[in-house]
Amino acid sequence: MSEQERITVHVKLFATLRRYFPELGIGETMEVRLPKGATVGDLVHHLRIPADHVKVVFVNGIVRDEAHPLADGDEVGIFPPVGGG
Template identity: 50%
Template structure:
């Protein structure tokens, strides 16, 4: 079951090379995905699944598009 995965800003270096078809397992959640990627949960500020803001408890499905964003500062 592949998903499309994008990590943004300071998390971009953690994007895996197979992010266009990143494999997940049945029942995997955004939280387990974040853990598997080695991203500290406190570094995740916003998650989008299929263009909709989601939380870490959201279960993932085949073909989902996931975007993970860190806290971003600016001026």
């Protein structure tokens, strides 16, 4: 796949999801390369995070579902379910 057929998104993982990438410090982002046309669901799958561990995904500050297409340069925040009382 050529570079013209790929996008780069900037991903930040929150709370317990950081365990999937322990080398990332709190608040750090990582660049992820995906094929053009990739969705939020494709990104989560690429990161090997189980879908049931993801509650909310923000793309450029807006809540998006798993079918939302990603674009080059998107800023993505991924949050787990939160419990408490």
